[in-house]
Amino acid sequence: MNLFKLKEKKTTAKTEIIAGLTSFFAISYIVIVNSVILKDAGIPAELSVFATIFISAIGCYLMGIFANAPIILTPGMGVNAFFTYTLVGTLGLRWQEAIGVMMISSLIYCVIAFSKASDVLSRAVPDTLKHGITCGIGLFLVMIGLEKGQLIVAGDKSLVALGDLANPHAMLAIFGLILTLILVIRNVQGGMFIGILATTILGVLFKIQDAGEGSFSLMNIVDYPSIMGQGDFSGLFSLKFMMGVFSLTMILVFESMGLLQGLMEEASTVDFKKAFRMSAVTTFLSGIFGTSPTIAAAESASGIEEGGKTGLTTIVSGTLFLATLFFIPLLSYVPQAAIAPVILITGALMMKNLQHIQFDDFTEWFPAFLIVVLIPLTSSIADGMAAGFVFYPIVKLVSGKKSEIHPILYGISALFLMYLVLNALI
Template sequence: MILKDAGIPTDLSVFATIISSLIGCLIMGFWANAPVILTPGMGVNAFFTYTVVVAMGLSWQEALAISIVSSVIYVLIAFTKLSEILAKGIPDTLKAGITAGIGLFLVEIGLEKAQLIQQGKSSILALGDLTKPATLLALFGLLLTLFLFVRGITGGFFIGILVTSVVGILFGIKDQASPSVGIGDITKYSAIVAKGDFSNAVTIPFILAVFSMTMILVFESMGLLEGIMPNPKKFKKAFEASSVTSFLSGILGTSPTVAAAESASAIESGGRTGLTSIVAGLMFAASLFFIPLLAFVPQAAIAPVIIITGALMMNQLSRINMFDFSDWFPAFLIVVLIPFTSSISTGLAFGFVVYPILKIAAGRQSELTVATYVLGVLFLCDLVLSALL
């Protein structure tokens, strides 16, 4: 539904989502032997759509090209010592801020899709119309899903989507542009495969988008994997698996894959090896035969899951020392600027630029690494060039 806003046909991108997830989970399972699910990320797809396509005015084909180039750089980082240098050189407070900021962005997107917030007349945002059937359905779905989640009900997200969708059907609440596609339509899927448009690859907007997406892929994946991996020794190969799948997803016609925060639920349930990922991949494959059911799933049923997923990602705030202003404020900028500007790259840029400045101002240069200096300068150049365009 998010990629639809970028112009990628929903009826086709659903195949890209499933196939990239299937391949990603199998690579993660067999290569890294880690219980981590790889799927197009709920955060990087927002950057793909709302920053690259909507804000920057590029086509979805160019956005796919940007994803592919960014993923190639990601692969180079993952399979070299650069991954270890960045993992050790980037402060945990910034990593946590990235994950939390993307989480808050997802909450905003989920609230919009639930029509619980809207553009205000005298403010940036205002409460949505609570008399609309779709909004009331979303509220029902949110309360139900929250109840199931806090009760620890297995499959709570799925049950919430299912029940909310059934209620929507009973009351005639349906999205106008629901996908109407089945397994037989997979023959049309080639229309979005390998469609990356590299014609503007040497232009400033393209290069800036590549830099920003690379930073998102590397640091979001790094932050998530470090946060959920039960065995830290498997981080390197899991990071490599994530990078390869991210590259393949661009060719398959969707936004880059990342390690899903929902993997934590499988790990909490006892998942410790790649068998968890492999089983999830096979379930993705089975879902190809149930695509027609998506026509009965309104945005109001999906929005609660987006909201709760975003809230779960925000628990990374607990990793930030809020009593140290030089640590907290750069992360704070990342967290608030990502949703306020609808740009993940803008939030990252301000956080990475301000962090070394505050540390130097506090006379604590010893806490800075070469990586923080280099990234700070690169992000500063990114901000300057973006302002001049």
């Protein structure tokens, strides 16, 4: 246990194990959901489920051992949607070409993470934009949680409307939310995990289950190698491929930077660099394993909230990911309504970063505001980020605060503007 410096971090093995359990069950839905989303890109769900499990376990082990941080690395919600619905759906790339795009992007990410470029970019990008990214993704998670609990639905006369609260799924989600809130507010150790477990049991008793998304069996593992190492770089110099590389690189670098800094508020610069580097390495490996890019899971906040401070938390989560191989059918018993409250609460916890944004300075608040609202409203992390980065130098220049803009930020903002223009033309 000396590897994790438990005494130095003022924590215990018991606390770390409970935190690892909580983080895992908060993000466990990714095993099924990621596979279902990637199915729309053409990757067989019954095979990509193994890629999701393996890369999540490897990411957790790398983060736990080499960075000693309680941060789960797993294929990210939002990024997997970008992979499927933008790279494949909008740009028209085959999933093998999309894998090629992400491998090039992740190589650039690795170069940045293992060089002084990470320090330069960290200084160039203002904290208000980093916090805006964290809060925007948090609000995105809130909407995902509400949708999973069927508490909101697409509206006839508006973007969203209140769901049918008499629906058994919605009622189960409300029960789970109330129970989990009580446990969290009263600082019950393992409160989120207990909330998921209790809500799942109630769902099973009342037969409130989700329709199956596919046939998952351990026997399919023999065919899994067919999706490994399938990156296609034949269109490397095409406009579509390069647009994909740029936009995905921006997402990976700045989303990871924002998420990690938000999740590791009390960490030292050295700890952040280690975590940032392990995130980059795992992202590259995800392409080899045949899945969408990994990121620092926002749901890690649930384990941190339970007291997780070291890599032991992440090692526990990684081990549980591997154990999932033998319990994939059982995992399907966990209804969306049981997961929804934890996702919702986790999103709310991420939005605490709003307190670090200078509300009394409109030139700081407005760009962050655009990121916060546009990420969930467009369901696009890239579009929300682009808006914030483009408008930051504009509002600063108009208000006569040119000195507050780092020279490199002009280049980043110009690239994001180019992304929006090209995205509108394609």
